[in-house]
Amino acid sequence: MMSEAQLDAPKVVQRSSANLTFRRLMRDPASLLAAVFILALVAFAIGAPWFAGWTGHDAIEQYRDTGLSPVGLPVGPNHEFLLGADQLGRDVLVRIAYGARISLAVGVAAALAASFIGVTIGMTAGYFGGWIDTVLGRLMDLVMSVPFLLCALALVSVFGPSLWLSICVIVFFSWTTIGRVIRAETASLARRDFVQASRSLGAGNLSIMLRDILPNLSVPIIIYTTMMIPNSIVFEATLSFLGLGIVPPTPSWGGMLAEAGANSIYLVAWWLVLFPGLALLGSTLAFNILGDGLRDALDPKGRRVKRRRKPAKPVTEG
Template sequence: MFLKKDEDRLKNLNSLNNISMKKFMSNKLALMGLIIIITLILISILAPFLTKYDISATDLYNIRSAPNTEHILGTDEVGRDVFTRLLYGGRISILVGVTSMVVQLVIGVTLGAIAGFYGGIIDKIIMRIIDIIMCFPFFVIAISIAAIVGPSVYNLIFIIGILMWPNIARIVRAEILSLKEEEYIMAARLLGLNRIEIIFKHLLPNVMSPILVAATLSIANGILTEASLSFLGMGVKLPQPSWGNMLVSAQNMAVLQNEWWLWIPAGVMVILIVLSINFVGDGLRDALDPKIKA
């Protein structure tokens, strides 16, 4: 009987997956966002083949030069090619966004599932930790930690990961609380499955939809946070380029008014990828919500 129910649930799941895929593919903004994200990732990976310059190579005869045939996006204050740094900077910004999202998922999903399934004193302790983290202004704590541990890519990933996981934990906890009293979970308990097996084999697979949406938005938040902290000098350390620390040039009014190539390209890249990720996140949310018709 249970095998028959499992087969029926698997068929229904496959049917829902097909419907969700069709709904996502019919969303033009989400599809456009996905294409832009893939394109930006590819040009960042293929940076050595798209430019002949090194990220630290300087041209003392072309300092702060405007875009020309030799440097298509001009050069910065020490003669480095802006286009080259833009391509390689995408690697760092995207890396920070993706890896910080993974850290958030590991911590948030684990603690959210434990809090929702076990309840009681364990739930209260985890929720109070979440409340403490969320009650402080994010950037105040992030800047304070960055000042202590120092600016670097790995420290930035660590800071974003440990400060942003509560949102995912709350989502997972709420979903687990609504699912743990379902009949199939009761049946799993009667069959003798232990709690870990129930959480990872039966509960978490059924909350993957909101987790997936939250994960995409976490990448966007991670990229924005990297840009913000690097702009303040607390993120990626020079001479390693990132879209965030390339925007540091915009702190100078003369640069803002006369040398647009030093800050507009990096700003456009940040806006473009964050908007694209949000479009994909919205598309996934709509596609995975059975209440919304295709």
Template sequence: MELSNQFQTENKTNNLPKKRFKLGEFLHLLTKSKSVLIGGIFVLIVIFCAIFAPLISTHDPYEMEMGNRLLTPMKDGHILGTDQFGRDLFTRLIYGARVSLQVGLISVAIAMVIGVTLGLISGYYGGWVDTIIMRIVDIVLSFPVLLLAIALVAALGPGIENVILALGFVYWTNYARIVRANVLAIKEEEYIQAAKTIGSSDFRIIFFNILPNCLAPIVVVATLGLGTAIVSEATLSFLGLGIQPPESSWGWTLAFGMKFIREAPYLSIYPGMAIMITVLGFNLLGDGIRDLTDSKLKRN
């Protein structure tokens, strides 16, 4: 008799309306947004250049030709000219895309894992757990983001690994606050209460019932966060705290180009354009996804 009642309860739970995040429907909506299409084109171009850098590049990114230093664009086979060490600028920028995307993707992934996990725990359990986690968030947010990243990298030391860790730690708070706010609303839904009634574990409720309904805002924050992370990496490299020579970095290339701004302004213009196009692409993509998500929620 008890098993029969439980079976009936499970059936009722399955029949309750659930506002699930439908990936197929969401991807179909993306193709209808001009912002998403334009931003997606920019992002795909950068990703293509990063993946196929050895095939696209025309020179060795580390080869120095002091006799060809500071060549103007389109001279002697150098599409964008050469830097102060005679290295091909086009090749350096292509390989710099790899560094920027690597830092952006991994740091956002770290921030997402930390922030989403803590946001789920904070919103679901509430009480003193919520208080402690949110006070930690408030403490981190009380520091200027870039200043905190600079302090962390200065303490850990320059290098791509430390830059990734520093940015991941700095930006996790955005995910925690947004996920917590969504969990507070979702956990009051009928199907969540029904899941508790039939004895579903907290782990199953959090990660199989609540998390799928938080994916839309998480995707938006992650997409916008990629552009922010790339700018932060370029800033740290510009200040000498990020990627170190001879590795190629847009921020590092821009910093050294400033020393030759009068005689070779292209050394600063082209890295700046690369950063601008990449960040613009991610921002357009994120804005488009946010608009589509908001309109979809209003229709529901």
């Protein structure tokens, strides 16, 4: 039988690390707002065909009779074109929705591929060390020294602009960021006692890397992968803006901004720059805020906590 004191004692509730991470994230209003915006953006991109059917406008079809004024200028936001029309009479709202599909697809695919390559090379270099670490480390330095735009121009001149080429270029210039971090973390973990114990028990190198080291790298992998998504979105928009990315008339945010700058049409049609620019700014800002929130939630000990210190009392003599 349990005593009354034992019955009245508060029960200790054990929570998993995932539950604790979720609770910390829920206490961060900025991260919650960013997560809601990202979910809304994903729903907006998935619902692009619904927006096209609801407005009755296609993403690439030109509505010169209703989308252009009698003098040939694009019409502004109205009841038929909620975000206005572009210089060819196409619906800006529908094009932004389809452009969100391109940006999210490129951002997520490039971030995942870059993370996979960076984690693989970084773990290999950090675990084995020696000449393998030297060769792979110099490979990272070589990739980081290659000019981004010159490489993109060279590849486009040979293969032509395409979606897959954009993803490959972004992955090529992104994997070194997470690769250097994983390399340093793996080199530190490889000297820990639990790794030495696994090695003394006869575990192979691949088994140690996958079962012992990789789970301890989950926090930086999740954080840096999330932070690479907005960078990939910006890279894709930059390539499309320069004519090196998505081939027109397929809508993309960078391509829409480039078309708005042609012949300075944005001077009389401000909505051609405002709405695609806000979509690009909002998506990158939301992913960056969410990445910061995940970093604080997954690694609370690494946060910089500002504590107020009480001023020391003056020492009085006597």
